[in-house]
Amino acid sequence: MSELSDDITTQVDEWLELYGAPDASAAHLLVDRHDPSQVAFTQIDVDPQGTLHTENLTYGQLAEQSRCLATALAARGVTRGDAVGVLMGKRAELVVSLLALARLGAVYIPLFTAFATPAIELRLRGGDATLVITEPGQLDKVAGIDGVATIVAGPEFDDLIAGSEPLQESVAVGGDGPLVLLFTSGTTGNPKGVPVPVRALASFHAYLHYGLDVAADDVFWNAADPGWAYGLYYGVLGPLAAGRRNLLLHAGFSPETTIEVLNRLGVNNFAAAPTVYRSLSNDPRVTGFALRRASSAGEPLTPDVVEWALGALGCEVRDHYGQTEHGMFINNHWNEALREPVVPGSMGFAMPGFACGIENGEIAIDTAHSPLMWFTGYLDAPDKTAARFTGPDRTGWYLTADAGRMEDDGRFFFTARDDDVIIMAGYRIGPFDVESVLITHPSVIDVAVVGRPDRLRGEVLEAFCVLADGVVGTDELEAELQQLVKEGFAAHAYPRTVHFVDELPKTPSGKIQRFKLRQS
Missing domain, CATH: 3.40.50.12780 (ANL, N-terminal domain)
Known part of the structure; x- marks a missing residue:
């Protein structure tokens, strides 16, 4: 991508001055x-x-x-x-x-x-x-x-x-x-x-403008849930900051309702998690639309969904990349000033206001040269904060823990995420949260949770449980453990399958080798 124009640089500076x-x-x-x-x-x-x-x-x-x-x-x-x-x-x-x-x-x-x-x-x-x-x-x-x-x-x-x-x-x-x-x-x-x-509103406004290209006369719909970053940052805060209307669907997702909203409200700029697109692609009624823009975030889209969208939605779906800690910052931008042809598998280019690169194999943000970077550390967690930053006073790199590569032209490719984080339907789930609930069951003495590929949701959770002496793993116990997670953590994060095993693979220091469980 060529150097940013003076107009873009000036616009970013104006947002920084306004919101900061x-x-x-x-x-x-x-x-x-x-x-x-x-x-x-x-x-x-x-x-x-x-x-x-x-x-x-x-x-x-x-x-x-x-x-x-x-x-x-x-x-x-x-x-x-x-x-x-x-x-x-x-x-x-x-x-x-x-x-x-x-x-x-x-x-x-x-x-x-x-x-x-x-x-x-x-x-x-x-x-x-x-x-x-x-x-x-x-x-x-x-x-x-x-x-x-x-x-x-x-x-x-x-x-x-x-x-x-x-x-x-x-x-x-x-x-x-x-x-x-x-x-x-x-x-x-x-x-x-x-x-x-x-001041994070400057970054949210920039993504709405450059990444999603939400115009004043668009009927924009970010379908993500505001309980999580993408729905809150770009379904509530970003639209308010930019003065752009969004739709608030007070109902659960279904292809039928989504089709009705797209038709009745005349949506022409749509943003959603890959799971939504995968669900819609399985419904033959989703056809004949003429969206101006369609965007996806949370995990890479598979080629079959990308191909389907061109015919059914009348518009390609562009992948964007970011995290809770800083919002979206590498995008296949829709805005005409930054739009480039999409290369399969690429997450695109750094957004104006962010300088990005690869540090120790990880996708990283050059904090000293990224004026839109607003994250400075976790609440009351100095050790976890320090693990994310290099250099003194957080002036070096912010490390995403996601592996990737950057081409000579500045285009980024995602190659792997932090192996332990599970991304299901666009939601990032730490296995510790689920394991902490499962281990409270009196029949469970050790447990590990991993993600398994799933065509619709991207990944689903699977649990591996070591049971107490004399306890037999049954379908009834599996259902009981699944319900325990629904009630003790979150309804969406229960393990779809529970495996009962004699022991968990561990390193000599006792760390669970989840990669072996994923291979089993």
Whole structure:
């Protein structure tokens, strides 16, 4: 790729100045500076008969509702720096809650709705949160957590807004001030907290513009869940920062609903995980579309899906690459100023604002020359932070732990990920989280979890369990262990198969050799 034009460099500099200003206010940047009559989101609900019901939410409505909710939250004792969990699906109240917290200078903790109570509590404790804003279907998961109060979407939420005066002045925490605390799972230990500062909005805006090429007149739909980075960064925060509408489908995924939304709303710019594209490719009804842009993130797309998309969607699907710690930063960019022909297997080129390379075989970010890089370390985890960076004061390379290569023209190719992380349907799952639940079963004395290739989901989890003396592995025990994970960690992360083995392969130092299990 040729050198960046002066226009691109100038644009990146302007975003850095805007979102990184010492007096930056997240509420102003995300909502107050936009035309109040402009539609920010369209919420889509699906009734039991499968009929879609849509409702537009303007920036003016978001501003007014979030000001009133901020007043109500302040009356509950929420103040600058406090963390509050939000456990909801894709609905308007989630956005209003995020903005209300931003107005107070408080920190938003996203909680995935498939999580069970232990996973939710771990994240709340990690952020010292004592309040969760949730929805009726999720209330049971948090109602029993000691010391945590709740606000529930519906009459209670609406009454708080209706009964509160609008907050007159929002807190400005500045570009380095915290906005979000998102937890990501690794290969060992508890999930790591990733503090997301206000200045990260510059990177999110850049990806929406250069990576996804979301134009003002596009009907854009990022179908990812806002409980995770891609859905939160580029389905909520990025569109708000850039003043672009997104759709909030308050329903589970199905090809039927997806087809209906694409048709009825006239979507022409679509972003989703590879699993969504693979599911759609198996449905013969998905044909005849004319998308302007289609993008995928989470794992590489297989060639058969890429070929299918050209005919069925009327547009190629472009792979993009990033992580929770910094968002997307290597892309097959859609924007005309950066668009290059897609080379099979390539994740594309570094996004403006990032300087990337290969360090010790890993895809890496040159932090000293990457002004859009916002991640500086994990919450209260100096050792894990140090393992990610080279050089003094984090001025060297940020190491992704994903292996890759870079061609002479600057194009990157993904060759392998951190072998222990499992990527299922675009979600990164650390085996430790699942193993920690399985080992609590009295019949299990040792356990290891690995990923297995799966055409639809990319990977699925398989568990290898060593049982206590006298215990026999049965189908009933397998089902019991699967349910244990659903209830103890997350509904989506249960092992599809449980193998009962005599022992686990280990190194002389006792480390599990998961690669041998994957080969078995």
